[in-house]
Amino acid sequence: MDAWRTPEGEAYEDAIEANNEKLTSLDELAKLIRAIPPSTLVGLRVHARACRFDCLPFPKLEEPRQDWDWDVACLTGFLEHVERLAGKEAAS
Known part of the structure; x- marks a missing residue:
């Protein structure tokens, strides 16, 4: 069975997406800081x-x-x- 299709896999995928969104937000903030x-x-x-x-x-x-x-x-x-x-x- 494909691990990404299990409930645990979906939770893992959601966590990865949430983490990536936070890192993208932090990167955008760092870009603003570096611009000044x-x-x-x-x-x-x-x-x-x-x-x-x-x-x-x-x-x-x-x-x-x-x-x-x-x-x-x-x-x-x-x-x-x-x-x-x-x-x-x-x-x-």
Whole structure:
């Protein structure tokens, strides 16, 4: 029997479609963010967060960071520092 035609398969397909819709919405938001150059520390923080979202492959979230590819871990760490510093400076 075709798994996609079972009730479980339909639920799985619905979940995939819902997930894809959310990811598309997030991508559209990231495009809007990237279209506006940051001019404040808060803007820099938002850009760093959007860039981190764009650069981090979702399957990596389930792996320990020490198992990530070096380039992904390096860029992600740098963007986290930018977010942290920009957020700290903007709050003071």
